[in-house]
Amino acid sequence: MIYKNSFTKRYSRIEKYRSPGQWIAVIGVGNIGGELCRQLIPLGFNLILIDNGYVDVENLGNQFFFEQDLGRPKVTARTDILRRINSGAHVLPVHADIAAVGAGLFAKCRLIFTCLDSWYTRTRVNTITRQLNIPLVDTGISNGGSGFGRVTLLDMRQKNGPCLFCSWDRNRVITVRQKENEQKESCGKRNRLELGAKQITTGSTNQPGFNGSLVAAVAAAKGLDMIYNQPTPGTSQEIIIDLQYNILKSYSIVRSQECVFPHQSWPVKTIGNPGKTTVQQLFDIAVSDLGTKHVTLSLFDKNFVSDICCENGHNQKDVFRVLETFPESQKKCACGAEFAASPLGTFNSFDLRQAIAFKGKTWAQTGLPKHDIVTASNGREKIHYII
Ligand SMILES: [Zn+2]
Numbered sequence: 001m002i003y004k005n006s007f008t009k010r011y012s013r014i015e016k017y018r019s020p021g022q023w024i025a026v027i028g029v030g031n032i033g034g035e036l037c038r039q040l041i042p043l044g045f046n047l048i049l050i051d052n053g054y055v056d057v058e059n060l061g062n063q064f065f066f067e068q069d070l071g072r073p074k075v076t077a078r079t080d081i082l083r084r085i086n087s088g089a090h091v092l093p094v095h096a097d098i099a100a101v102g103a104g105l106f107a108k109c110r111l112i113f114t115c116l117d118s119w120y121t122r123t124r125v126n127t128i129t130r131q132l133n134i135p136l137v138d139t140g141i142s143n144g145g146s147g148f149g150r151v152t153l154l155d156m157r158q159k160n161g162p163c164l165f166c167s168w169d170r171n172r173v174i175t176v177r178q179k180e181n182e183q184k185e186s187c188g189k190r191n192r193l194e195l196g197a198k199q200i201t202t203g204s205t206n207q208p209g210f211n212g213s214l215v216a217a218v219a220a221a222k223g224l225d226m227i228y229n230q231p232t233p234g235t236s237q238e239i240i241i242d243l244q245y246n247i248l249k250s251y252s253i254v255r256s257q258e259c260v261f262p263h264q265s266w267p268v269k270t271i272g273n274p275g276k277t278t279v280q281q282l283f284d285i286a287v288s289d290l291g292t293k294h295v296t297l298s299l300f301d302k303n304f305v306s307d308i309c310c311e312n313g314h315n316q317k318d319v320f321r322v323l324e325t326f327p328e329s330q331k332k333c334a335c336g337a338e339f340a341a342s343p344l345g346t347f348n349s350f351d352l353r354q355a356i357a358f359k360g361k362t363w364a365q366t367g368l369p370k371h372d373i374v375t376a377s378n379g380r381e382k383i384h385y386i387i
């Protein structure tokens, strides 16, 4: 009630930044991310928080959680703290790996902050923000120096702007994706792919909270500038902060034509209703929207698995489920061993002929998360559908 009655007064001293109703996503809500949320919520932003971690005792030393939060998912503990600061702003906690989250969830966001340990996870967010034209602010602090941090601002709304990996060479990107993405074990004589979202273990940030706050403050100030001011050339930049040498420097980042990530963006259309819309129905919609008979559908950074097998050679065919959201309860074979997918039985795109066995399934039945994206292509043009 206090909030409603004094709405205007509440935001009277931050007129430029007051933003009730606007959404921002913060991915990783530990040291930097936690402080960022604390800066954004008083401004009135609605926040989507994504983190698959739990509050551990060592997090009490540098991530501003309360002792009674121990053992809770970081996102729910963080949400409770933020709701006490501003009960009028919406906070949506998502306790999941980014691989299992529907990319379309971010479509309503004006800005995305990544506060992550994993470069592999950053490759996923990079694709999402580039394809949906959402400005990205990527942050990091180093375990090496004292007070060494980085804030990278990428205005993905710029047509020929750079992405987070434009400055990387091809081999480095491939190494990051392979190292953390692929886990190969033997399944008979074939390689096996683990079912479910790949759990990524990364090094922890051994830095006090004030270093996270420093980076978070720069990220918030410059990130909000990016959305409140018109994008201008040179908006995409990397800022380096090094307190040991009293350095605050920025470098502009440019688009590389050799970049391995797709830079072209396509129209986005919301379909909704994953529980009702079938695979066949999406083909029909895409055929009509793209104006051609032959259409290919692709999952957005996810895969379908058709065949699974256990190490004792038992097979299950025609599964047709999303690999990354494969249910825990169905991972065990009757013999007790874990099922895995073979690379041959996994695929990312398909036409109607290849979808014959599962075209009657709804998208929810395939395990596609809510708000995920399926991309339709006729070979020349594409449309991203949010399901
Ligand atoms: Zn790029």
Ligand SMILES: [Zn+2]
Binding pocket: 310, 311, 312, 313, 314, 333, 334, 335, 336, 337
């Ligand atoms: Zn078995």
